[in-house]
Amino acid sequence: MALTHLQIFENYIKPYSKGSCMHYSILQPEMRYFQHEYGLVSYIKKHGCHFVLADPIYRSQDREFQVKLIADFLNQYKRVSFVQVSRKFAELLHEEFNFYSTQIGNERLIDLQQWKISGKRKQVIRTACNQAAKQGIEIIENPLEDNFDSISAKWLSTRQVKEREIKFLVRTYPYFEKDARTFCAYSAEGNLLAYIIFSPIFENGKCAGYVPDISRSSPKFKQGIYYAIMVEAIKQFKNEGLSYINLGLSPLIITEDAESYESEKLRSVFKFIRKYAGTLYNYNGINYTKSRFIHDSAQSNDGTTTPTFLCHKSSLPLFKITAIFRAANVI
Known part of the structure; x- marks a missing residue:
């Protein structure tokens, strides 16, 4: 039986969320849900691809159970990418499932x-x-x-x-x-x-x-x-x-130094998009507004700045990037 939004909110987000600002967004009307004994994965299907939004919600913080949840999801769904996830989850996907995990922006x-x-x-x-x-x-x-x-x-x-x-x-x-x-x-x-x-x-x-x-x-x-x-x-x-x-999210605001698990090819594409696609989305304006509250380097006591990731199997998933932009109504 399909879960209602209230059930997802009360039974997963409130008791098990660990500070993700995206978990409330998984209640959007088009989202689908993979229910598992160890947690919940939220995703949409677009152009034959499955895009998971945000970190999964785990019932347990035991890594073995987390890996089992993701493994079972990947066994059932193909052409999967994980969008707007934390560094910790990005590293898990790389270490356990050999995904690239590339920065797509930051959160302040x-x-x-x-x-x-x-x-x-x-x-x-x-x-x-x-x-x-x-x-x-x-x-x-x-x-x-x-x-x-x-x-x-x-x-x-x-x-x-x-x-x-x-x-x-x-x-x-x-x-x-x-x-x-x-x-x-x-x-x-x-x-x-x-x-x-x-x-x-x-x-x-x-x-x-x-x-x-x-x-x-x-x-x-x-x-x-x-x-x-x-x-x-x-x-x-x-x-x-x-x-x-x-x-x-401040989209396409990424650090100069890449992590070992990032795709340099995709980083170059993101830098190109930010430089030349300002008419599609005001990346720089969004970053300016948010940087007034917290400096990019987070040198003061005002708060922290953390990277956000896109996790993908191929080094240059251009078709999937296009599908994500269409799902987001950017193009």
């Missing part, structure tokens, strides 16, 4: 108890907060707000590729909003200007933090209302004693 984790708004790189954040206050903008958590369509349509009209909303790699709204948090910015007249929807991240059966999965803003506010909403959410989550905010 804001340390909620250490992060401060001071510092040169955060001037743009302070400016946004000051402008919001000057204009009488009120930022509040409002779980009852659902008037998002107009703001979202206006936001999409300002994108480089209009009428195209990314999915799969980035979750869309709505599909399953249990335990999600919504922070909204309202004008002095009470009109909705912008919002961010935060999805929960679980560790050891408890919510440890959030990821700002969905953000939209009216083009009328030019000073970066995203920053102002984020600062308000940081204050709230810090007061609640939570550990971090994961800013999510």
Whole structure:
């Protein structure tokens, strides 16, 4: 019998997730699930390929059981790639199943108890907060707000590729909003200007933090209302004693030095895409925004930066990369 999203959330994500910001995203409507005595693997099928999204959810942290789960999955499904997974899982796939594991970007984790708004790189954040206050903008958590369509349509009209909303790699709204948090910015007249929807991240059966999965803003506010909403959410989550905010994937932001298990050919392709495919997706703009909160080198106490991986069998899986972009609605 097929699992419902509520069953996946309550029986797998909440009790067994180990801090993956992507586990809430496996609740997307097109996802399929491989149930196993040792855990759960979430995937989609596209153009004859199977793409696993995020680390599997394990019932046990025993490596032997983890390997058995993946082995049984690979025995049943062919042409498999693993998308947006952690370094630890990428290394397991390489060591146990001879996969290449190549960086596709990074994730930044804001340390909620250490992060401060001071510092040169955060001037743009302070400016946004000051402008919001000057204009009488009120930022509040409002779980009852659902008037998002107009703001979202206006936001999409300002994108480089209009009428195209990314999915799969980035979750869309709505599909399953249990335990999600919504922070909204309202004008002095009470009109909705912008919002961010935060999805929960679980560790050891408890919510440890959030990821700002969905953000939209009216083009009328030019000073970066995203920053102002984020600062308000940081204050709230810090007061609640939570550990971090994961800013999510910064696509194609990869380190200069490759790991031994990465494909140099694919790294070269990713660098080419980032350099010349900016009209398809604003890679550099996303990285700039997130780097205001945490520097790329993570030299301060603001948080950490960790690589995210794509795991694949061939050294240059161009067909699968194209299929992933299509699944994500990038092309």
